Amino acid sequence: QLQLQESGPGLVKPSETLSLTCTVSGGSISSSNYYWGWIRQPPGKGLEWIGSIHYSGNTYYNPSLKSRVTISVDTSKNQFSLKLNSLTAADTAVYYCARQTHYFDNSAYNSWFDPWGQGTLVTVSS
């Protein structure tokens, strides 16, 4: 069964860059049928999509974060990664990685996330 696991620092200083990695096990990241996404959730708030990547390197980003985000994939390690720069306290959140099914079907895009990783809390503080 497919599992995803986030890893990275739990505490980052303001203005610095956050780097997180998601390791995929139980399946290959190099599947043409899927994208791989990052989603975050500030404490007590809702879900916010950050961006997604296909193993081919094609990416989609949230326009509100695009200037600060880079998502990359390493097929040899079955991992994908997130970099978010110029951090502020507003970036404090639980960061999730997830597999995204995404395809065009009957004049609309069909897109959902399943499964999700357990999430990792990132606190931005000096």
Add this chain to the structure above:
Amino acid sequence: SYELTQPPSVSVSPGQTASITCSGDKLGFKYACWYQQRPGQSPVLVIYQDKRRPSGIPERFSGSNSGNTATLTISGTQALDEADYYCQAWDSSTVVFGGGTKLTVL
């Protein structure tokens, strides 16, 4: 940018039917999905492609999508269904989440 609107909270008595709505412009022309998030846990997909249930999701969860509104319906609601529920769709090369609805089973 595209927005999905959900009621902040919905209450239901055990055994009754709960309906959670998700509104967006011409949402019925897009595909909607729904996630359940229990406290301290990761979101779990409960409905995709408007009305399909992933394997392992109880039959009491169902979905519909028409016009400007997608609806998640939970029949015979149980105490363990108390959670936050989020709708999600795709628009203009972006993933959009609704703000979430807290379902309380009284």
